[in-house]
Amino acid sequence: MKLNIFLMGLAALAVASCEDGPGIVQPSVEPQLPEFTDADVQVALSQGLNSSAINLQSAMASDAPVAIVDVTSVENLPEGAQLDFAIQISDDASFADYREVSGPVSAGNVAEASAVSFNSALKAIAGNVTVPTQVYYRIPGYVTISKGKYRLGSADKYYGEGQVTVTPVDNPVISSDPSAELASGAIDIQQMTDDGIEIIPLIDVTSISELPEGYKLSYKYVLSGNQDMSDAKAGD
Structure with a gap:
């Protein structure tokens, strides 16, 4: 039976700080931290969110994070506690499916997200978009103390929400050819490296444009014993 092999080249973004939507355990809600509540924190939306436009391509080019909020006032913060914010984005107002990007508060009292993680979150909810794309956003707040990480306020407390148009990072241009083994129609699956890895x-x-920092290149293959790919199996 003839074996059909299909290959897809994917430029995958690192997503270490990007959490999945429903199904991922969120930090628990602590209704009342000692002498500290969500009312003790005041913030202002970043310039990008205020203008409803965030340009991830520009942020990536300048190696800059993406500002989410400016922390304008904090009172009664427990000693040793750390404020954190995040931005959740979705392609629909119900947030039935969303991704959350962490935005730790910097020394300058600005909550900032990684452009790489933000771009990865955007493409996870909107597909491999290459043009400015409008999404819904909302901003939860957290506080980290020695006992753990807690949501500021109730589960529906957000420090800002609305819509924003996000310009994604340009996709790299990649050219590739089948390997000599694949082109010959015969693959030896018993080839081993010096370390015994198959x-x-x-x-x-054959060529690839410069990858922005944080990108990595990977491929997936799809195998089937049938031309209609009815029993296809994928691998990395």
Whole structure:
């Protein structure tokens, strides 16, 4: 039976600080921290959110984080506690599916998110978009103390919400050819490296535009014993 092999090249973004939407455990709500409540924290939306436009491409080019909020006032913060904010984005107002990007508060009292993580979150909810895309956002707040990380206020307390148009990071341009083994129609799955790791040559990358920091290049393959791919199996 002829084996059909299909390959897809993907430029994947690192997502270490980007949490999935429903199904991912969120920090628990602590109704009343000692002498400290959500009312003790006042913030102002960042310039980007105020103008309803965030340009991730510009942020990436200048190696800058994305400002979420400015912390304008804090009272009664417990000793040793750390404020954190995040931005949740979704392609629909119900937030049935969303991604949360962490925004730790810097020394300058600005909650800032990684442009790489923000871009990854955008493409997770909106697909591999390459043009400015409007999404819904909302901003939860957290406080970290020795006992753990707690949500500021109730589960529906947000320090800002609305819509924002996000310009994604440009996709890299990649050219590749099937490996010599794949082109010959015969693959030896018993090839081993010096470390005893099995390798299967599938793709030769012939050229690639410069990858922004935080990008990594990976491929997926799809195998099937049938031309209609009815029993296809995917792997990395």
